[in-house]
Amino acid sequence: MTASAARMSPSFPQQPPTKGSCRLWNISILAVVFLSIYNIILTLKLMYSPECPRHAPVRPPLKAAKCDPQRPAYSKNEPIFRLDPRLGRWDARLQYKLFDNILVGERFASLSDVHRTCLATQSSLEKMASLIEVSANWDGPISLATFAASDDELSALLLYILFLRECNAKIREQVSFHFAYPKDRRPKNVNIDLDRLAEMSCANPISALQHLVKQYLTSTTKWRKKLPYPQNHLRNLARKNCQSKFVFLTDVDIIPSRGMAEKLDVFLETAKCAGLCAYVIPTYEIDERVRFPPNKTELVRLANKGLARPFHHKVFIYNQFATNFTKWQNTADPVQEVHVSHTVTNFEFLYEPFYVAPDTVPPHDERFVGYGYTRNSQVYEMFVAGYEFLVLSPIFTCHWGLQVKKTRPPWREHQNNLNRKQFDGFKREIFAKYDKDPLNMMSKRKN
Secondary structure (H helix, E strand, O other): OOHHHHHHOOOOOOOOOOHHHHHHHHHHHHHHHHHHHHHHHHHHHHHOOOOOOOOOOOOOOOOOOOOOOOOOOOOOOOOOOOOOOOOOEEOOOOOEEEEEEEEOOOOHHHHHHHOOEEEEEEEOHHHOOHHHHHHHHOOOOEEEEEEOOOHHHHHHHHHHHHHHHHHOHHHHHHEEEEEEEEHHHOOOOOOOOHHHHHHOOOOOHHHHHHHHHHHHHHHHHHHHOOOOOOHHHHHHHHHHOOOOOEEEEOOOOOEEOOOHHHHHHHHHHHOOOOOEEEEEOOEEEEOOOOOOOOOHHHHHHHHHOOOEEEOOOOOOHHHOHHHOHHHHHHOOOOOOOOEEEEEOOOOOOOOOOOEEEEOOOOOOOOOOOOOOOOHHHHHHHHHHHOEEEEEEEOOOEEEEOOOOOOOOOHHHHHHHHHHHHHHHHHHHHHHHHHOOOOOOHHHHHHO
């Protein structure tokens, strides 16, 4: 606008606000203040409700309980765990002492009678918090084998088991705990700090675990290199303490989809297997920023957005590749009940799915200790023995976090190399036992 135009523009004097407009303004202010206060009151009521949930989820959004359930009173003179380190039973090579049912869930036996499948798993102290989410999604019996190799670690492990049972009704009812230790590290001075247990808050089980791990971590780094984690010993220990006909063998941080135990009950009641069958449960890794998928539809949606993908897809693709996730995702389910989606037709060595099968499958060979050839050697023997792998839908399992390939620490690479040498003898024994070599493993050796 030019200067002359500005001069020619008429100017209007400002009118003072009327009484009516002031009244409306004041009412608006009061309404906003009232709604804000009301919202704050509702938020506080939700946060500090006097009722505690039976269990709290592990992953975000982590809405922990704001009050603790009633704690049981323990006597320092009465044993809580059925664990005398001088007893137990030896493994086949006299390297580890094994203890069955050191603490049994209140409903473990009755749940084993009701459900057709028992979830068998294993864990060291560091990953025990995953049991909260596993038990939240699995309503059947759970058999958990644990491991410790020092007095401090075992003390912390037993303390955290008590903590989980006190804070989580499902763990207290469903889980039977077992234990193993290496022969040269027999516990001598185990002390469960019951005073500390009383101070631990159920509101944050992960923080409680982190403090316990930090307490013994210094001593752990020294023995871990020399005393590998006996995965297969623990798998066998967990399996053999299941009381149901079928066993679903997992690692403790593999989370089943919701309601899987009941859905498997219905499926296994009428499932027909012409020979030897193992039912594969597709396993995905999911981004930690998302909610756990409630169903297959949501899981596929996450996969299409790059927020979920087959387990170990980037780290070691052969781990789950034969499951054929593309076919599983793209196949429309005619019914929502559990059913066989397809058969694994491209089995290859190093395949190691999580599966449901009767506990008549071959045991996990305990010569493989630490990392490398632990699960895939057992699955390889199943394949040679004639097992058929059938992929189920729409149930699944998930592992939190999209994994990326990292350089292995020297101690882990060392364990893998030792187990690779052990596998040479293992495959010769498998060939002699079954007189079969479907993957031409022996001919490769000759060449």
